[in-house]
Amino acid sequence: MSESHQAIKVVTKRTGLSAHVIRIWEKRYGAVTPERTGTNRRLYSDEQIERLSLLREVTQSGHSIGHIAKLPMEKLRELALQMHPSNGQPARALSPAPAASKYLDESLAAVKSLDTRALDATLKRAATELGAQGLLQRIVNPLVQRIGDLWRDGTLTAAHEHFASAVIRVFLGQVAKPFAGTESAPVLVVATPTGQLHELGALLVGAAASNLGWHVTYLGASLPAAEIAGAARQNRARAVALSLVYPEDDPRMEGDLARLRESLPAEIPLLVGGRAAPAYQSVLRKIGATQIEDLTTFCSTLDELRKPASKGRP
Numbered sequence: 530m531s532e533s534h535q536a537i538k539v540v541t542k543r544t545g546l547s548a549h550v551i552r553i554w555e556k557r558y559g560a561v562t563p564e565r566t567g568t569n570r571r572l573y574s575d576e577q578i579e580r581l582s583l584l585r586e587v588t589q590s591g592h593s594i595g596h597i598a599k600l601p602m603e604k605l606r607e608l609a610l611q612m613h614p615s616n617g618q619p620a621r622a623l624s625p626a627p628a629a630s631k632y633l634d635e636s637l638a639a640v641k642s643l644d645t646r647a648l649d650a651t652l653k654r655a656a657t658e659l660g661a662q663g664l665l666q667r668i669v670n671p672l673v674q675r676i677g678d679l680w681r682d683g684t685l686t687a688a689h690e691h692f693a694s695a696v697i698r699v700f701l702g703q704v705a706k707p708f709a710g711t712e713s714a715p716v717l718v719v720a721t722p723t724g725q726l727h728e729l730g731a732l733l734v735g736a737a738a739s740n741l742g743w744h745v746t747y748l749g750a751s752l753p754a755a756e757i758a759g760a761a762r763q764n765r766a767r768a769v770a771l772s773l774v775y776p777e778d779d780p781r782m783e784g785d786l787a788r789l790r791e792s793l794p795a796e797i798p799l800l801v802g803g804r805a806a807p808a809y810q811s812v813l814r815k816i817g818a819t820q821i822e823d824l825t826t827f828c829s830t831l832d833e834l835r836k837p838a839s840k841g842r843p
């Protein structure tokens with residue numbers, strides 16, 4: 530292997546993309562064409578790694594991978610630069626954009642002072658500057674994680690956390706609205722199963738899907754399998770997405786998920802994410818659910834499902 534070529538594992542670390550997304554971007558969109566070793570393993574040059582990093586940056590600001598995958602490097606750098614005009618250099622994929630970290634700090638300050646108007650105004654400005662996907666991935670998701678950490682170490686109280694959840698909940702509803710799919714848009718049913726009361730993950734994926742042009746049927750938190758399956762059948766859903774956050778050891782979950790899979794038509798894929806999803810990995814595998822780690826992968830999976838040849842097969 531030449532020094533300037535890297536295996537996919539290194540590329541995932543340097544770009545922040547999962548191996549799954551990299552392969553989809555390659556196969557479906559021709560984003561890069563890596564060299565192959567004698568045993569057919571992929572090897573990426575530094576320029577290809579930079580290209581993947583730029584594609585990640587630019588998709589996070591709301592551009593569809595299908596539209597930008599084949600753009601020349603110069604054009605991609607230009608687009609990335611537009612996202613970070615202040616420092617004259619495109620930010621590296623793994624470091625937060627200056628604008629994003631500013632909004633994140635302002636949002637946290639608003640949460641600390643329980644200031645609804647300031648939090649709402651900051652999220653609105655961030656949405657305008659970063660785009661809906663940028664807002665979800667760079668602000669809302671890390672904000673929720675930071676609030677959780679500060680709550681755990683006692684810096685923030687339950688009141689701060691409830692306050693932030695309530696404001697973010699309303700805000701995510703507004704983010705999704707302008708993108709509410711047309712009648713012909715594919716339907717995504719989003720919910721959390723029985724006992725899973727944390728709702729923000731489900732709201733986040735619902736907003737991300739709406740932003741990609743899906744028609745989202747949002748069912749909310751803690752819903753029995755039969756209800757979720759019934760809604761999916763009634764609305765002729767193209768897919769069902771579940772968010773699992775807490776607890777990680779619910780003995781009812783295995784039966785619930787199996788029942789959901791049985792009552793869903795076979796061609797409707799079940800997409801599952803959230804911090805507790807890995808804890809239920811064995812049942813998820815058993816029922817053939819697709820476990821998805823992050824919003825970037827989720828968006829690529831939805832794009833895949835819209836392609837006629839891929840219906841029902843993420």
Ligand code: B12
Binds near residue numbers: 724771822
């Ligand atoms: C908001 C919140 C609450 C709110 C929920 C309000 C609501 N309506 O949702 C309230 C106050 C009710 C609450 C209660 C509790 N909470 Co709470 N809560 C949180 C907080 C701050 C956010 C939770 C959340 O919604 N996360 C969802 C998303 C945003 O995060 P995520 O799971 O990492 O998801 C990411 C991906 O996985 C993906 N994703 C999520 N879902 C999906 C779905 C799909 C399909 C895909 C593709 C991707 C995806 O999106 C994100 C992007 O990367 C977290 C902190 C945190 N770091 O998450 C604690 C947290 C989850 N809570 C925790 C705890 C302990 C509790 C309580 C037990 C506290 C208590 N003592 O009462 C109760 C339990 C209630 C219950 N019975 O379930 C712990 C869980 C610890 C653990 N073992 O996992 C956390 C992690 C806080 C902490 N750091 O300790 N909580």
